Amino acid sequence: MTTVLKLGGSVITEKDRAETIDGQALDRAADVVAEAIDEPPDLVLVHGAGSFGHHNAEKHGVSVTTGTHDAGAVMDIHGSMKTLNRFVLDRLHDRGVPAIPVHPLSAGARDAEARLTFPTDQVATMLEEGFVPVLHGDLVAHAGKGTTVISGDEVIVELGTALDAERVGLLSTVPGVLRDDEVIPRIEAFDEVADVLGGSDATDVSGGMAGKVEQLLSLDVPASIFALDDLDRFLAGEFPGTTIDGR
Amino acid sequence: MTTVLKLGGSVITEKDRAETIDGQALDRAADVVAEAIDEPPDLVLVHGAGSFGHHNAEKHGVSVTTGTHDAGAVMDIHGSMKTLNRFVLDRLHDRGVPAIPVHPLSAGARDAEARLTFPTDQVATMLEEGFVPVLHGDLVAHAGKGTTVISGDEVIVELGTALDAERVGLLSTVPGVLRDDEVIPRIEAFDEVADVLGGSDATDVSGGMAGKVEQLLSLDVPASIFALDDLDRFLAGEFPGTTIDGR
Numbered sequence: 001m002t003t004v005l006k007l008g009g010s011v012i013t014e015k016d017r018a019e020t021i022d023g024q025a026l027d028r029a030a031d032v033v034a035e036a037i038d039e040p041p042d043l044v045l046v047h048g049a050g051s052f053g054h055h056n057a058e059k060h061g062v063s064v065t066t067g068t069h070d071a072g073a074v075m076d077i078h079g080s081m082k083t084l085n086r087f088v089l090d091r092l093h094d095r096g097v098p099a100i101p102v103h104p105l106s107a108g109a110r111d112a113e114a115r116l117t118f119p120t121d122q123v124a125t126m127l128e129e130g131f132v133p134v135l136h137g138d139l140v141a142h143a144g145k146g147t148t149v150i151s152g153d154e155v156i157v158e159l160g161t162a163l164d165a166e167r168v169g170l171l172s173t174v175p176g177v178l179r180d181d182e183v184i185p186r187i188e189a190f191d192e193v194a195d196v197l198g199g200s201d202a203t204d205v206s207g208g209m210a211g212k213v214e215q216l217l218s219l220d221v222p223a224s225i226f227a228l229d230d231l232d233r234f235l236a237g238e239f240p241g242t243t244i245d246g247r
Numbered sequence: 248m249t250t251v252l253k254l255g256g257s258v259i260t261e262k263d264r265a266e267t268i269d270g271q272a273l274d275r276a277a278d279v280v281a282e283a284i285d286e287p288p289d290l291v292l293v294h295g296a297g298s299f300g301h302h303n304a305e306k307h308g309v310s311v312t313t314g315t316h317d318a319g320a321v322m323d324i325h326g327s328m329k330t331l332n333r334f335v336l337d338r339l340h341d342r343g344v345p346a347i348p349v350h351p352l353s354a355g356a357r358d359a360e361a362r363l364t365f366p367t368d369q370v371a372t373m374l375e376e377g378f379v380p381v382l383h384g385d386l387v388a389h390a391g392k393g394t395t396v397i398s399g400d401e402v403i404v405e406l407g408t409a410l411d412a413e414r415v416g417l418l419s420t421v422p423g424v425l426r427d428d429e430v431i432p433r434i435e436a437f438d439e440v441a442d443v444l445g446g447s448d449a450t451d452v453s454g455g456m457a458g459k460v461e462q463l464l465s466l467d468v469p470a471s472i473f474a475l476d477d478l479d480r481f482l483a484g485e486f487p488g489t490t491i492d493g494r
Contacts, residue, residue: 069377070345071344122354147378
């Protein structure tokens with residue numbers, strides 16, 4: 001029973017300060033993960049870009065749809081995500097979690113129609129061997145565009161499907177999708193929440209909630225969006241926050 | 248016309264001093280590569296482990312056949328190879344080569360029969376987009392064994408085949424396979440050189456010449472083994488040193 005958990009970039013970093021982690025939030029998340037995992041863990045982690053990748057991607061004008069052929073820009077953006085990945089791994093190792101890195105730039109690619117190929121044998125084998133693979137938002141090679149951004153949300157959708165995951169969770173800064181400050185418990189179609197999400201924008205896959213909800217609706221498994229206070233409940237098998245189920 | 252070039256670990260590092268590069272040799276190799284590449288380069292580089300990966304793999308008792316489930320050991324071995332990879336990338340960037348990293352741990356995996364799956368869409372797309380992908384010896388997840396070593400030689404054989412490379416070269420510390428201090432110009436079968444290579448040892452894929460020759464004989468393209476003095480000739484389309492052709 002594989003669980004795919006995304007640690008939101010805005011949870012684990014200080015979104016307004018370039019390349020700064022939120023050490024307290026990351027420690028809390030790592031504590032809960034270390035406490036919750038079984039032996040073997042059967043858990044894949046993915047973290048967002050937060051103030052690491054976004055800052056550098058903006059600097060170089062790179063997005064999901066606008067690419068770069070500049071190796072220096074690739075090194076800046078990819079390198080900043082590796083730095084954040086290393087912080088996440090370190091905090092997990094401090095707590096005995098057998099986490100090891102998987103960098104999407106080394107694995108995936110998009111063709112000229114922007115279709116993503118993302119092989120997952122490496123992740124599946126790591127899981128079977130008892131490791132906790134830790135992926136992240138990154139760049140991927142993109143035919144005709146050099147390299148473009150792959151968001152952490154896109155990575156969890158790929159993994160959730162390819163690994164036939166039983167549970168998918170997004171640790172967010174908010175306790176779920178909100179309407180009038182109340183958590184919407186369940187979303188089965190985008191129309192139900194278009195009013196509060198301000199409409200869908202296909203390019204908005206690495207930022208706003210609309211893109212997240214739309215991506216998660218494409219999964220074959222229910223996905224939960226919740227905040228740090230509910231991480232233990234999610235990892236214990238409950239469905240805190242908003243459950244997104246587009247099946 | 249794709250070229251796959253391996254920079255031998257013992258060429259670019261001080262083999263007897265742990266985690267020390269041979270900066271002079273690496274600079275010379277980077278100079279020749281920068282001088283030789285076309286626009287677009289159509290070149291894939293792979294570097295060996297030298298005193299980075301080997302030192303750490305030995306420390307943790309990890310080899311191509313003996314694995315580890317210890318995340319700390321994985322971080323040591325894989326981390327040391329990323330450090331060496333960064334040195335190689337830096338020297339190439341200094342000379343304007345659009346090099347970007349591909350880490351085998353993030354891409355490949357071995358099944359329970361030790362068969363390697365190594366997806367190469369990411370490398371092919373990087374090449375088409377004008378980047379120079381730089382891979383290296385590393386660890387890969389291995390069913391039943393945790394993670395095991397993948398040598399740089401194994402990576403070039405995978406890439407040479409999957410990318411349908413036209414030229415494969417191994418930059419070595421010696422000018423070719425030697426018999427009585429003379430370079431053997433051509434090898435078409437292992438038997439021809441078993442006397443000088445001291446017999447084949449299947450586990451010797453990351454060190455001695457016997458393993459290299461055996462692996463290169465499995466390629467569908469001739470491969471050259473040569474020293475730094477001949478790198479420019481190899482990149483100019485010649486066949487310096489020893490040509491291994493098992494077709």
